Amino acid sequence: MRGFGAQSLTLRVVLSVSIWAIAGLVVIAIAISTLYRRDAEKSFRDLLRAHLFNVVNSVSINENKQLAGRPELGDLQFSQPGTGWYWIAEGVGQYKTTPLVSPSLGATPLPEKPASEVPFDIRFQRFYDIKDAAGNSLSVAETEVELDDQGDIVRFRVTGNKAVVEASVTAFNRSLYLALTIFGAGSLLANALAILIGLRPLDRVRNALENIRTGRAERLEGRFPSEIRPLANEVNALIDNNRRIIERARMQVGNLAHSLKTPIAVLLNEARAMTQAHGTLVAQQAEAMQLQVQSYLNRARIAAQRETVLARTEARPVLDRIVRVMQKLNREIEFEMDDKAPGAVLAMEQQDIEEILGNLLENAARFARSEIRVSFVELDQQDGRDMAELAIEDDGPGLEPDEIKEALKRGRRLDESRPGSGLGLSIVSEIVSEYSGRFSLSRGASGGLRASLILPIVAQEKPKRG
Structure with missing residues (x-):
């Protein structure tokens, strides 16, 4: 059993039973002592009456x-x-x-x-x-x-x-209190053990829920008492229903994306056949429409599975893979990884993490001179949630505060000489916001741009002390 806390059900039950048992023993002790005193006084009076009759006779x-x-x-x-x-x-x-x-x-x-x-x-x-x-x-x-x-x-x-009566009552009370104390201590210990054993299935339920939350299991597994089994069945039904909703949302998003893909491709092909001035304008608008449609489809997909126990992704493998890909594409830039939260699990879908990392690393590589630093650190709880900070910092020219505000606006590009649609940072901000996280830009220690992501993580069970 884990340590008792102020909200512990076990502690409440043990305390309630203990208080009731102690109060009952105290009442019993007082009642028995009172009855014994009454009987002792009656016997004492009967003795005096017998002596009185003896003297009279x-x-x-x-x-x-x-x-x-x-x-x-x-x-x-x-x-x-x-x-x-x-x-x-x-x-x-x-x-x-x-x-x-x-x-x-x-x-x-x-x-x-x-x-x-x-x-x-x-x-x-x-x-x-x-x-x-x-x-x-x-x-x-x-x-x-x-x-x-x-x-x-x-x-x-x-x-x-x-004094004879008082001595007799005192001796009796001493024996009575000793016997009731031993009996009470044994009863409290037996009650506490019975309660701990009786509530042990709740520990198994809690451990099973932790396994689901941390991604080690997908359902409540194990045999539970008949009183708890309906709860386990309802939780499993809820998880199954949640999974079906997510799969349905993903299928609908995929269908919508597929239905829009062909018309947009036709528009792009037709734009190439038009005169250069009109064709370029149509192509740019079609590409922007394609990105925006994808962005809104992503938001719909994220909203469908946000806060579910199924959105779990181990952070380090994704970080390593994306950084490795970016290193191959930008061999002239050195990528440095500083992971201070090993084993952390992000409460996000893997493809969303890949998308925001890809956007930010691509943006950093576009302006970095020679180095990009990626750091990942676990933070203290915020608003009752476990969070971690993922920061990406380059050694480029950076941005001024006013430029940062402009960069976060949808479709705005501060450097028109470089390729891009201007939607990358806006998409990152929207995805992070959908997961109840925070995204901000600032000037880094090296003078370049520092992108900070505050993302939800799954609470890891702390190792128990030996």
Whole structure:
């Protein structure tokens, strides 16, 4: 898989699933912890109630009207001072007697809350929280019982240290969070792997589209899941339809060119039989018409296949071939090639590249003294497209800015002493424009004319780092 980006579908799905899973685990942890705390507090209260009943059953009033009894609660904390685990039995109302207390409480008074603040329930029991002299948070279970037939009422209280509950909840939460963290990390890893594996067919589709875009394939090849197969079939159908449109346009252009070829040839032949003055004029106009018809036919053909995945041409072989031909035709001129974009593929038809190169090199050879330099360099992306600059520079006299404007006009020739129709640079400009490129002329470093072409190229996959 390639690196995740801000617009990555994989990253979005992984993040969405991860956030949802983490949120779910957090909610589950809080719910379980809350339920456990509630159960622990209930168990703690039940324990206090059991101790309270044990104390009630162990205490009585003797013949001296004194409280008597030795409650055995089975917990050493009731014997150790300051533990927060206490019991006390004391007379209420008219019954005044020495209270019975646990060894852990000793002579320290135990705070209490009035019944008006925490009333007794229907079983004449109540529970509330206090703090003892040692600063312990205590939970109190209290009841009042009539111990004899003379109406003597005794209040019983049993306290427990709430730190026990907190310690139990803390230990449980620690184990719970550890278990959920391990489970959550494993689940997130499993989800991420499942998503990466599930979206891997999209990588194959992307690679197949890159192969089409770079000219290594003409269709989406390979086996795809049933969810993606309709998309692949539609893309292949679109490519086939695009190819048929291009072939139809080429055939129509060829038919039109063939139908115009004969009438123009007849005009040229008839012009030769006319008087010299009229014949020359007719011949010149027929030749201009022939070039213009060809130019418009080229534009129609380019418009039919522009921006398709089928217009792909490797630049270097075409450059080498055209330069080699021009070198043979102009042996007195030295051609220098500087290719700084090896392997670049132009998003153009080969015959269009050959036409603009032929026009520019022929124009440069016409005025060069001894040298023509051809350079090809890849540029940074412009308007989201990959572009390259093809520059042709001669060491001739060059042109002034005003002359450059005139040279780019259709049919204008600045040097009437040399052969030509004056349409070459205009045709180059039109072809480059149809491919959404740019064509410009300027004075070169050697003083001659420099023709610059900004042409679209196919993005090449960058080599991956080891």
